[in-house]
Amino acid sequence: xxxxxxxxxxxxxxxxxxxxxxxxxxxxxxxxxxxxxxxxxxxxxxxxxxxxxxxxxxxxxxxxxxxxxxxxxxxxxxxxxxxxxxxxxxxxxxxxxxxxxxxxxxxxxxxxxxxxxxxxxxxxxxxxxxxxxxxxxxxxxxxxxxxxxxxxxxxxxxxxxxxxxxxxxxxxxxxxxxxxxxxxxxxxxxxxxxxxxxxx
Numbered sequence: 001x002x003x004x005x006x007x008x009x010x011x012x013x014x015x016x017x018x019x020x021x022x023x024x025x026x027x028x029x030x031x032x033x034x035x036x037x038x039x040x041x042x043x044x045x046x047x048x049x050x051x052x053x054x055x056x057x058x059x060x061x062x063x064x065x066x067x068x069x070x071x072x073x074x075x076x077x078x079x080x081x082x083x084x085x086x087x088x089x090x091x092x093x094x095x096x097x098x099x100x101x102x103x104x105x106x107x108x109x110x111x112x113x114x115x116x117x118x119x120x121x122x123x124x125x126x127x128x129x130x131x132x133x134x135x136x137x138x139x140x141x142x143x144x145x146x147x148x149x150x151x152x153x154x155x156x157x158x159x160x161x162x163x164x165x166x167x168x169x170x171x172x173x174x175x176x177x178x179x180x181x182x183x184x185x186x187x188x189x190x191x192x193x194x195x196x197x198x199x200x
Contacts, residue, residue: 002028002029004025004081004181005029007029007080008031008032008033008079008080008081009032009033009080009082009083010034010036010079010108010111011033011035011036012082012083012084012085012086012104013037013084013085013086013087013088013089013091014085015037015038015039015090016085016088016170017088017170018088018122018170018174018177019035020046020170021170022174023046023049023050025178026053026054027049027053031053032055033054033055034055034057035054035055035057036059037058037062038058038059038060038061038062038089039058039091040056043056043057061091062086062089062091062092062100063096063099063100064096064100064104065103068103070107071103071104071107071108074107074108074111075110076113077111078115079108079111079114079117080117081117081181082105082112082117082120083120083177084104084105084119084120084121086101087123087124087137087141088124093133094131094134094137095133095136095137097137098137098140098144101141105119105148117157117158118157118158118185118189119148119159119184120160120161121141121145121160121161121162122161122162122164122173123138123141124138124165124168125163125165125166146190149189149190150190158187160183160188160189161180161193162176162195163195164194164195165194165195166197167198168196168197169198172196173195176195179193
């Protein structure tokens with residue numbers, strides 16, 4: 001059975017290569033998919049690949065305040081899988097990422113609890129060439145993943161992480177998303193999946 005079959009999937013930072021790569025899998029599974037990001041034109045193009053499955057949710061800013069508002073409006077309507085691609089988005093600055101992701105997770109906590117859902121966050125490995133801002137953001141996001149994962153475990157909400165190296169392909173990350181979501185359905189939480197650079 002497809003791991004996304006008949007599930008509600010919410011993608012934050014959807015207008016990315018990884019978002020595009022996941023569309024055929026999600027369409028085949030007949031999931032209900034909400035695509036949230038700043039690039040309204042790209043979200044519309046994504047949604048037009050299957051208007052019965054994909055719902056674009058363009059926002060003015062991919063930041064903590066907007067995530068809090070959207071989550072408050074969403075309420076406790078169940079979300080089975082929250083895919084957090086904000087670290088891949090062109091619209092979320094490194095210095096804002098920890099605060100944005102924290103607000104996203106807190107805002108959608110009721111929806112995840114309603115579904116015994118799971119979160120998969122992409123937290124790229126900064127590497128030796130990375131900026132100080134990227135390194136600080138990476139450390140903050142890893143701490144958030146640990147903290148939320150521990151808190152949510154008692155409510156059967158899982159939190160797994162993809163750790164792509166610089167240069168990791170969208171194809172490899174798509175495979176890793178499937179592995180991380182399946183791990184959540186099997187009630188594994190705190191799983192970190194490294195993804196090597198395509199150059200290796």
